[in-house]
Amino acid sequence: MTDPVLSVKNLVVEIPTRRAVLRPVDDVSYDIAPGEILGVVGESGAGKSMTGNAVIGLLDRPAHIAGGEIWLKGKRIDNLRADQMRKVRGKEIGMIFQDPLTSLNPLLRIGDQLEETILEHLPVSRAEARKRALQALEEVGIPAAAERLGSYPHEFSGGMRQRVVIALALCAEPSLVIADEPTTALDVSVQAQIIALLKRLCRERGTSVILVTHDMGVIAEAADRVAVMYAGRLAELGPVEQVLNAPRHPYTDGLVGSMPMASAGKERLRQIPGSMPRLGSLPDGCAFHPRCPKADAECRQNPGPTLDATGGRAACWFPVSQEVSA
Amino acid sequence: MSTLVSIRNLTRVFDVSKPWLNRVLENEPKRLLTAVSDVSFEVEENTVYALVGESGSGKSTIGKMLVGLLRPSEGEVEIRGVNLAAESDAKTVDQIRSDIQMIFQDPYASLNPRWRVGDIITEPVVARGGDATGLAAKLLEQVGLAAEDAQKFPHEFSGGQRQRIGVARALASNPKLIVCDEPTSALDVSVQAQVLNLMSDLKDDLGLTYLFISHDLTVVRHMADVIGVLYLGRLVEEADPDALFTTPKHPYTQMLLAAAPRMDQIGREVEPPKGEIPDPINPPTGCAFHPRCPLATDVCKQKRPELRYVGTTRVACHHAEG
Structure with missing residues (x-):
């Protein structure tokens, strides 16, 4: 494998509260190769967005990185000063948020927003920036791009707005893009357009992507590898075919089983009993054990080990055997 | 099986004009948004009729007209042969109304945060002067919660549990028909499975x-037992799930099915659909789908297709064939 673009090592994010110190991200490690799309799935509150925000240095106080390291292209970035991080953000790491309306400035024409980003990060003249802004809009498939440079965000539809956000995230040519639920607010047909666009652009430029989503269908379609998060920890990490078709962690297995599959009939859905524990009241040992069919005394005391699975990892004492689920 | 709900030529137009004075000063015409346009279908007793469509397709508006939260602009909703908007006998109306209940999308917004769960659940009965003794406990157990939960407040529950409370409330008045408006879209996958199983x-x-x-x-x-596909307020296709998913007849349904991400097709490369839903204030002439349709011809631009049978499927397309 070539050197990873991003390397997250034993990342811990803590939120001190009056009662206790919460750990929304607990000992998470992963690497991303150049041009790779890493899907991060999990239920709400699993820590998927928090991990992304930690990487890009956008944790809201009092949340902070309490341990671990983040390396971007061989440079450590988790201990940078705010002004240094500002240069990395946008230049090296682009960001795409869920709601395109809140990530665009409603008072600025989108041409100006694109230009501002390009001028901030690339050593080019204003005229050149203008040209690149136009190019960026054309690349994301906005019709009549030259005229649209002068439009305000509210004049675009939801799908078009998300295209503008993608153009913004990519215009400084970052090596990594963090896309946090980029299609959740969009309709099915527009979602397909945006996913295809994201895949095409990243392939053409060799940009790596962290694709945070709760939609397993989107993961199957777009990701090369998947990280499954549960209660702040990495439950399983591996190539997408393996994680979806032969999951090792019982949580992944339950999650995949509870999807109403397009191919299955009307039989009852498999369900995982209960719901994810709150951060303030995490059980001892493996956080999944109260909902796990295989849990025993070991699981109640010690968190799951980091097990090597073929091409990936699963944090479980009793991983689902490949034969049964295959 | 008998027909429980019969919807005929249902149309709903919303007036989205600016205020009168602005219209006069700026010399602008009224702007009318047709959310639902000439929709007809029937729902058999003890079945699940599903309405699918993208945002702005009018699916929620139909649901609201069915429960009586909105009045139809044209056409009628008949429940067991009674048209609620026209019926004058108060007793009949009251009886039919208590037969219809609704489950809402957002379990955080649809429960009053200041009420105890027991009061929320029994309100549909109490509001009609009925006797609610022991009802809350019975319903809570029926939806998989504990009888003691009746004393708690909504904020003490998770999203999935709140949606169970919403289901319990809908069951309180012994309804025949429940309108479920996106009952699981606000829930996580594993919890969604629990709620769907409960509903089945x-x-x-x-x-x-x-x-x-x-x-x-x-x-x-x-x-679903029967699925109706809506596009821009119009019913474009109606079929049973197997027929709809294996041999979709309408080009829009075909596009929708091709675009939906699927877990069993890893790394699929899709040709994404073209265009977006048009503006419902100025819908295209003829068939509303023609600007995005690969099959569109002149007739599609001029004449709106009627729903017709192709095999067992009802489809509104000039070019659909069996």
């Missing part, structure tokens, strides 16, 4: 009929 069980146990409104095709396929 209750339907079988209590002989309920659901009008199931959703944008999620996989969920709809799992739940």
